[in-house]
Structure formats: structure tokens, C-alpha cells
Amino acid sequence: MGKTQFDAVVIGRNEGDRLARVLERATTHARRVIYVDSGSHDDSVAQARAAGANVVELDPARPFTAARARNEGFAALGPDRAEFVHFIDGDSIIDVDWLQSGNVFLQQNPNAALVHGYNVEEAPDASVYNWLTSQEWQKQTGPDASGIGTFLARSAAFAQVGGFRADMIAAEDDELFFRLRKAGWQTWCVSEAMAAHDVRLHAFSPWFRRMIRAGHSFAELGALHEGAARMSRLRAVVWAGVLPVMGVLGVWVWWPLGLLVMALYAMSAVRLWRRCMSQGLPSRPAAKAAGLLVIAKFAHLYGMATYWIGRFRRSDAKIIEYK
Incomplete structure (x- = not known):
């Protein structure tokens, strides 16, 4: 697959060594990669630059949210952005086969604003909390799918509705999907593995939060x-x-x-x-x-x-x- 079909926006905060794997996959297959960092205290920014991504460091004077990070990453692509943009969370490694099939799906479905597949939890048996999270990823397929932070979007549709609500601290993806459907677009989930996710939940307290x-x-x-x-x-x-x-x-x-x-x-x-x-x-x-x-x-x-x-x-x- 060539490197001209889509751009990628990767967001992260203290993702550790996993970020290098996420960025390697993105930079290998995307035309351009923007990495947006939300105040990491580890070497995330250095890893992103070493991987060849363009880095956007969010101003800490405003509250950090995943929605704001994705919006600023999209804006950093500028007016010459690709027709499709893949939003990728820093704990999700995109499947190579998905990168091809996701592009083909949007090309063949002009009413689709976006498409996503399934996150596959890397270690669902490591804890019952990981297993419960793996069940959350079993989204209903079809053109009215619920939200997920990692997805392939049609740039024009995303721009048309103004992107995410930057002040939302959770479910910003669901909210975006609602507005896209109200604007006449379809939000698709297909029954295909999209990304390997690593939630790393091994204790009650983080799961409860x-x-x-x-x-x-x-x-x-x-x-x-x-x-x-x-x-x-x-x-x-x-x-x-x-x-x-x-x-x-x-x-x-x-x-x-x-x-x-x-x-x-x-x-x-x-x-x-x-x-x-x-x-x-x-x-x-x-x-x-x-x-x-x-x-x-x-x-x-x-x-x-x-x-x-x-x-x-x-x-x-x-x-x-x-x-």
C-alpha cells in the first residue's frame, strides 16, 4: 500500500515504550503523522520525533482532553491534508490489513463519514478488569455505530461538523458520531479487527475511575x-x-x-x-x-x-x- 492514501493523528500522554510501536506502524503506512502530546512526563515527545512524526505539544494553560488533542492534530495537517485521516490513540497499534480495508471501505461508501473495526485487547486474561474492557470493544456493526477514539475519518465530513467538542472529557467520540449522523452522514463499524489495544488495568481503583x-x-x-x-x-x-x-x-x-x-x-x-x-x-x-x-x-x-x-x-x- 502506498503512503498517499491517508494521514494519521496519534494522541498520547505517558504511553511509555508502547508509543514507539504505535508510531512505527503509523509512520510506515501513513502519508504524514502528527503526534499530539498532552503534557507527558516520559520520553513520548522524543520518541515521536525519532519516529519521524511532526509533534504538537498542547499548551498546559488549557485543560487537556483527548478531543482537544485530536482537533489540534487535525488542524496541524493544514489545508493539504489527505482525503482520509486516521485518528489513533497512543495505546492502540493499528492492524496492517485494516489500513487497506478501511481505505477501501470509505472509497466505496461515499455516505460514510468514518469507519472503525474492533479493538482487540492484547491481554484480556491478565486481569478481570482487562477482560471487562475487552467486552466494551464489542460494538454493534452497521451505519449507526457508537463511538470509539480510534477510527478512519473522511476529512471533509470531520471538518464539516467542526471536529470534536474540545471541552468534553469523555465520550467525545460518541458525541461526534451523533453530530455526524444528524448532518446526514453514516458512522460505520465493521466486523473486522482494527487495532491491538493495551488497557493495562490490573487493580480495582483504576477500573473504578x-x-x-x-x-x-x-x-x-x-x-x-x-x-x-x-x-x-x-x-x-x-x-x-x-x-x-x-x-x-x-x-x-x-x-x-x-x-x-x-x-x-x-x-x-x-x-x-x-x-x-x-x-x-x-x-x-x-x-x-x-x-x-x-x-x-x-x-x-x-x-x-x-x-x-x-x-x-x-x-x-x-x-x-x-x-
Whole structure:
């Protein structure tokens, strides 16, 4: 494949040795590569320059977000940018076969603003947290796909809608996809491996912060686009808000109500345990994953609350880092 079909924008922050592999793949196959760094304290900038990428270092006077980084990388390509631009997260190594098939897909589908495939988690068995993340990448295929940060975009479509909302700290990809569809474009997910991802989640605390960030995104998407993430928000409110209140009332007012709440949580945990086993997890890890999925609703509700509190106070949202 020649080097004239697409440009690439790689974003990163303290990605370590993995960034070199990400950049090597990008610079080998893209016409031009822009690396955008969000205040790294390691040698990410030096690695990018050594790989031959053009480097943009974000001004720390403004809050860092992945959305802002991608926008500034796209802007750095200038007016002579390629017809297609691949946005790549610094922890995702693009599959060589995908680079060809993604370009062909956009060439053959003029109504598609973008296309992405599946992220494949490199070490899903390293921890139950990694495994849960690998399940997040199983997006529904078709022309109305949900968002993901790594994707191949049609430059004209991206520019038409003004790129990402730079102030969003999470789900900026979903929000962009919503606006593209409202503008008449299709946002495609195809059933093909796109990138090897390395989430590196091996402890409860970073995973819980990731879930808080997800909850924040549910609330913000719902505020920006009617109906967006409605079921995710409803599940968080019911399982982490309504039912615990009912349980407390059961203790103090009517004890059968408390038993009912406990039974509902038990039934939910069993259902999730069986689902995880059906997806390939052994019994004990599946039980842990089921428990984490129940706990995630509390993190989601907390993240939703932080969004609305910040909006009420009219304060800027701060990025929720989990690595």
C-alpha cells in the first residue's frame, strides 16, 4: 500500500515504550503523522520525533482532553491534508490489513463519514478488569455505530461538523458520531479487527475511575443529545440510587422491602455471572466480573452526579485519568 492514501493523528500522554510501536506502524503506512502530546512526563515527545512524526505539544494553560488533542492534530495537517485521516490513540497499534480495508471501505461508501473495526485487547486474561474492557470493544456493526477514539475519518465530513467538542472529557467520540449522523452522514463499524489495544488495568481503583468517567459521559451525552445513553443512565439511577434507598427504608420501615432489594441484587448478580461464563470466563473469574458489573452502577451514578454538580456550579470538568 502506498503512503498517499491517508494521514494519521496519534494522541498520547505517558504511553511509555508502547508509543514507539504505535508510531512505527503509523509512520510506515501513513502519508504524514502528527503526534499530539498532552503534557507527558516520559520520553513520548522524543520518541515521536525519532519516529519521524511532526509533534504538537498542547499548551498546559488549557485543560487537556483527548478531543482537544485530536482537533489540534487535525488542524496541524493544514489545508493539504489527505482525503482520509486516521485518528489513533497512543495505546492502540493499528492492524496492517485494516489500513487497506478501511481505505477501501470509505472509497466505496461515499455516505460514510468514518469507519472503525474492533479493538482487540492484547491481554484480556491478565486481569478481570482487562477482560471487562475487552467486552466494551464489542460494538454493534452497521451505519449507526457508537463511538470509539480510534477510527478512519473522511476529512471533509470531520471538518464539516467542526471536529470534536474540545471541552468534553469523555465520550467525545460518541458525541461526534451523533453530530455526524444528524448532518446526514453514516458512522460505520465493521466486523473486522482494527487495532491491538493495551488497557493495562490490573487493580480495582483504576477500573473504578474508568467507570466514573463512563458515568460522567452518560450524563453529558444525555444533556447534549436527547435520548443518548438513556438506558445506561436509567440503570445507574435504579441500581445505585433507587434500590439502595428502598433497602434502607426496608431496614427502618418494612423489613420485607429490604429482603426484596437483596433478592433483586442477587438475581442480577447471578444473571451477570451466567452471561460472563457464556462469554468464555471460568466460574470464579465470572463471579468476580459479575460483582464488578454490579458495583459499576454506583461508579456510573457518581460520575453522573459529578457532571451535574459541575454544570450547576458552571465549573470546567477535569479529566478523569485512570492509568
